[in-house]
Amino acid sequence: MFQELGVAATPLNDLNRFSSLGNLSNMLSLRFERTGDLGDLQQAILQYEEAVATLPLDHPTRLVSMNNLGALLCERFKRTGCFNDLEQAILRIEEAVAASPLGHPDQASTMNNLGGIHGLRFKRTGDLDHLQQSILWTEKAITATPHDHSDRAATMLNLGLLLQWRFERTEDFDDLQRAIVVSEEAVATLPLHHPQRLVGMNNLGGMLGVRFQRAGDFDDLQQAIKRIEEALTATPHSHPDRANRLNNLSQALSWRFERRGNFDDLERAILQCKEAVAAFPHDHPNRALALSNLGWMYTSRFKQTGDTDHLQQSILRTKEALAATAHDHPERASLLNNLGNRHILRYNHLQTSDDREKAIEAFREAIGLQSATPSSRIIAALRATSLLEEDQNWADVSEITKIAVSLLSRVSSRSLGQKDQQYVIKMFTGVATRAAAAALQAGKSAVDAIQLLELGRGVIANLQIETRTDLTDLRKHYPEIAKIFEQLRDELDSSNSFSLAHTDPKAPQPSRRHTTSLELDKTIDQIRELPNFHRFLLPPTANELMMAATQQQPIVVINCSSFRCDAILIQHNGITVLNLSNLFLPDLVEKAALLKSHSFTRHQMFDLLDWLWDVVACPVLERLGFRESVATGEWPHICWIPTGILCVFPIHAAGYHRKAGSRTVLDRVVSSYSPSIKALLYGRRNEVRRHQGQAADKTVLVSMGTTPGVSNLAFAEKETIELNSLLPASIPRVTLREPQKDVVLAALDGCSIFHFAGHGQSHHSDPSMSTLLLTDWQTHPLTVQHLVAMKLYENPPLLAYLSACSTGDNRDIELLDEGIHLMSACQLAGFRHVIGSLWEVSDKHCVDAAKDVYNTMIKAGMSDASVSLGLHNAVMNLRGGRDRTATAREGRNARLIETEDNPPSNIGDPSIWAAYIHMGI
Numbered sequence: 044m045f046q047e048l049g050v051a052a053t054p055l056n057d058l059n060r061f062s063s064l065g066n067l068s069n070m071l072s073l074r075f076e077r078t079g080d081l082g083d084l085q086q087a088i089l090q091y092e093e094a095v096a097t098l099p100l101d102h103p104t105r106l107v108s109m110n111n112l113g114a115l116l117c118e119r120f121k122r123t124g125c126f127n128d129l130e131q132a133i134l135r136i137e138e139a140v141a142a143s144p145l146g147h148p149d150q151a152s153t154m155n156n157l158g159g160i161h162g163l164r165f166k167r168t169g170d171l172d173h174l175q176q177s178i179l180w181t182e183k184a185i186t187a188t189p190h191d192h193s194d195r196a197a198t199m200l201n202l203g204l205l206l207q208w209r210f211e212r213t214e215d216f217d218d219l220q221r222a223i224v225v226s227e228e229a230v231a232t233l234p235l236h237h238p239q240r241l242v243g244m245n246n247l248g249g250m251l252g253v254r255f256q257r258a259g260d261f262d263d264l265q266q267a268i269k270r271i272e273e274a275l276t277a278t279p280h281s282h283p284d285r286a287n288r289l290n291n292l293s294q295a296l297s298w299r300f301e302r303r304g305n306f307d308d309l310e311r312a313i314l315q316c317k318e319a320v321a322a323f324p325h326d327h328p329n330r331a332l333a334l335s336n337l338g339w340m341y342t343s344r345f346k347q348t349g350d351t352d353h354l355q356q357s358i359l360r361t362k363e364a365l366a367a368t369a370h371d372h373p374e375r376a377s378l379l380n381n382l383g384n385r386h387i388l389r390y391n392h393l394q395t396s397d398d399r400e401k402a403i404e405a406f407r408e409a410i411g412l413q414s415a416t417p418s419s420r421i422i423a424a425l426r427a428t429s430l431l432e433e434d435q436n437w438a439d440v441s442e443i444t445k446i447a448v449s450l451l452s453r454v455s456s457r458s459l460g461q462k463d464q465q466y467v468i469k470m471f472t473g474v475a476t477r478a479a480a481a482a483l484q485a486g487k488s489a490v491d492a493i494q495l496l497e498l499g500r501g502v503i504a505n506l507q508i509e510t511r512t513d514l515t516d517l518r519k520h521y522p523e524i525a526k527i528f529e530q531l532r533d534e535l536d537s538s539n540s541f542s543l544a545h546t547d548p549k550a551p552q553p554s555r556r557h558t559t560s561l562e563l564d565k566t567i568d569q570i571r572e573l574p575n576f577h578r579f580l581l582p583p584t585a586n587e588l589m590m591a592a593t594q595q596q597p598i599v600v601i602n603c604s605s606f607r608c609d610a611i612l613i614q615h616n617g618i619t620v621l622n623l624s625n626l627f628l629p630d631l632v633e634k635a636a637l638l639k640s641h642s643f644t645r646h647q648m649f650d651l652l653d654w655l656w657d658v659v660a661c662p663v664l665e666r667l668g669f670r671e672s673v674a675t676g677e678w679p680h681i682c683w684i685p686t687g688i689l690c691v692f693p694i695h696a697a698g699y700h701r702k703a704g705s706r707t708v709l710d711r712v713v714s715s716y717s718p719s720i721k722a723l724l725y726g727r728r729n730e731v732r733r734h735q736g737q738a739a740d741k742t743v744l745v746s747m748g749t750t751p752g753v754s755n756l757a758f759a760e761k762e763t764i765e766l767n768s769l770l771p772a773s774i775p776r777v778t779l780r781e782p783q784k785d786v787v788l789a790a791l792d793g794c795s796i797f798h799f800a801g802h803g804q805s806h807h808s809d810p811s812m813s814t815l816l817l818t819d820w821q822t823h824p825l826t827v828q829h830l831v832a833m834k835l836y837e838n839p840p841l842l843a844y845l846s847a848c849s850t851g852d853n854r855d856i857e858l859l860d861e862g863i864h865l866m867s868a869c870q871l872a873g874f875r876h877v878i879g880s881l882w883e884v885s886d887k888h889c890v891d892a893a894k895d896v897y898n899t900m901i902k903a904g905m906s907d908a909s910v911s912l913g914l915h916n917a918v919m920n921l922r923g924g925r926d927r928t929a930t931a932r933e934g935r936n937a938r939l940i941e942t943e944d945n946p947p948s949n950i951g952d953p954s955i956w957a958a959y960i961h962m963g964i
Contacts, residue, residue, distance in 0.1 A: 079283030169373030199229035286322035376415030444478035448499035458560035475499025480604035655697035696957035718862030747801025803847030836873030843869035850879030876963035921956035
């Protein structure tokens with residue numbers, strides 16, 4: 044090369060030698076990019092290191108040199124995986140960025156390089172902080188690059204890839220949407236045969252494939268294959284990027300096989316993946332990914348053919364991938380999970396005990412990998428415990444599920460919008476209930492079980508409760524950090540409140556949600572280091588749990604798993620476990636299906652309430668000492684906290700109502716519900732705030748007799764008119780007849796009572812979109828998310844009375860433990876009490892129920908205790924009173940089925956009165 048001759052002819056102390064060394068290094072670098080020859084890259088780095096060493100510290104070209112040297116070190120890391128190269132690259136480029144004056148022509152390039160290196164450090168370490176830094180620097184680079192600059196498209200492609208990585212780490216769908224938009228824009232600006240265009244087409248294909256995996260749109264997958272094939276066709280066989288593109292195409296083809304079942308797609312995927320493995324140098328870090336994909340494809344072939352040779356090949360390729368992956372690499376957990384799954388497949392096929400042990404060993408290693416994604420570790424935990432449960436190794440099951448529960452808040456983090464939080468948490472339904480049951484089975488205490496349930500259930504709501512905590516003590520003793528906490532909390536609330544759908548991927552300003560979330564987590568850790576604040580936002584201790592109960596107001600947590608069901612009784616003087624030996628999960632699933640079908644007869648409903656009394660309510664009440672009906676005096680009050688599928692059952696209505704006597708919950712105690720103890724304590728704190736703060740006593744009465752698109756409610760307006768006449772004249776009120784959403788939200792500011800008489804709609808797949816139907820509900824619905832976003836907790840109102848259908852219903856079985864529905868939304872907004880229904884309620888009977896509730900409240904001076912007692916009285920009256928001989932009130936319920944064998948009785952219809960529930964303190 045002429046450049047080599049130029050370097051040789053230049054004296055060592057001649058500054059012109061720098062130019063010769065730089066030119067030589069650039070030529071070697073270009074040749075490496077074309078051929079992948081590692082020797083060229085090694086020489087390029089050596090030449091630049093010598094060039095940098097010859098320059099004075101204040102030389103004007105030193106900045107460019109440090110940037111270029113850092114970029115070359117980065118390339119060597121990508122080729123060899125040597126972590127020291129990555130660390131050295133960051134030092135060089137950080138020096139270049141620090142020395143770069145504002146407006147310097149190379150400023151954008153150095154920031155882009157620094158962003159890329161931080162991204163690679165994230166991929167190697169799994170530390171989300173590095174990815175955040177990477178995205179921020181790359182965004183700065185784009186801002187600093189003119190729109191017509193030739194480097195802008197490449198920088199945008201880098202940003203797209205980083206956003207994809209963040210999506211894959213956090214499941215923030217907005218990131219994936221934005222990654223695709225940014226990449227499409229970059230590709231559109233590049234000439235047809237530009238090398239970066241091929242990079243963009245390959246990246247874009249990968250992103251569309253990932254979106255197919257998440258959203259299921261087959262057109263995305265077809266477009267993914269088209270883009271990657273276009274990039275691959277234009278890539279020479281000797282080009283170093285060809286292997287990555289072959290691997291991407293093979294993965295997309297295998298996804299298409301999984302979707303359509305065309306065996307040709309699988310065969311072609313295997314051929315492409317084999318070619319990719321062969322094209323990668325043996326020590327290339329990306330070869331492990333191709334080997335893992337190949338192993339997965341062999342597994343698919345085994346499932347199709349039953350040929351164990353294919354399964355053997357799958358295991359061998361996965362082991363080979365693991366051997367090439369560092370023991371602390373974040374991706375190692377996924378490979379271990381794959382290996383464990385394949386050993387289980389072979390164990391199930393051949394019954395070889397060695398495979399079973401190897402599967403457990405692989406899963407255990409994945410669980411302990413701190414750098415891995417939380418979701419990979421939870422998946423490993425669930426796989427391992429499913430095997431260990433068969434061995435009844437409860438000690439290990441308990442310890443492993445405890446780890447899984449501790450990771451749930453990290454997969455469904457504050458940085459995500461609620462849709463993404465729900466998507467993630469659905470992947471791990473039932474983890475907390477399994478962990479609590481395993482803890483008890485392993486001989487651990489009731490407190491251990493409760494703390495697991497508190498940590499692993501209602502994860503989304505708990506994050507919201509945490510940021511709405513009372514900061515009075517923190518402000519008093521540490522005002523500066525309290526102010527920081529509040530600022531971060533408010534910023535996060537603001538950015539998350541109305542990301543109701545992924546509709547704005549072209550948003551010009553990058554979201555700060557992820558950065559703010561990380562800063563808030565660090566602030567919480569700092570607060571816990573302060574004296575007397577070590578329990579800040581942590582689950583309640585044993586003493587705090589008992590303080591949540593009183594002598595006449597115990598808390599009953601009911602937990603059910605496949606291997607045991609229990610009631611955990613929290614009383615003022617202790618916490619005990621009552622094993623529910625006649626309650627079994629399959630029975631619950633079968634009877635829940637009947638309830639959810641809304642096609643039960645009256646006879647079936649009474650039978651269900653009889654059964655619920657026998658297996659749950661009676662054992663609990665007997666143990667608590669509530670054995671007789673209450674004739675006079677104060678009613679005992681139980682707060683029920685059911686878990687999992689139990690959340691759909693009306694435990695408060697359990698009992699033998701067709702027979703005289705006190706064998707019913709209604710005749711012995713007043714009932715309330717809570718999603719968790721943390722939510723109960725949150726309501727109690729709101730009660731204290733209310734008494735300390737300025738009284739807000741406005742009542743908002745909303746009636747929706749006529750609602751667009753749904754049936755009219757003849758008694759809705761009558762209900763609010765009756766209540767208006769009942770309320771004392773001293774209580775200010777706002778009466779809204781068929782209003783729009785904004786009017787209602789404005790009226791709720793400063794209210795004490797919100798009474799809604801109208802239709803409620805429980806969303807079939809997304810409980811956060813469950814809606815109170817107002818006049819503009821079809822275009823501007825008042826949803827769970829809108830209610831949660833209200834900050835009424837700063838001066839907590841008394842009551843939200845939702846006289847509507849299914850306001851306490853969550854139709855998504857996989858999210859029952861999250862307690863996401865209209866009632867819980869009002870509780871999170873700040874209402875101390877919420878009254879609603881588990882299913883459809885009768886229009887006419889709603890009037891009677893509401894009058895009974897408010898009559899009781901008015902007589903008791905509108906106290907907190909009067910709300911649950913008022914609903915109890917209303918339900919008793921709808922049932923037919925204490926003697927159950929009063930004529931049942933006439934009503935309508937389209938879901939009730941009557942037959943000649945099941946005539947109406949003089950007992951009130953349980954499909955009417957059993958639907959009503961109270962949530963609150």
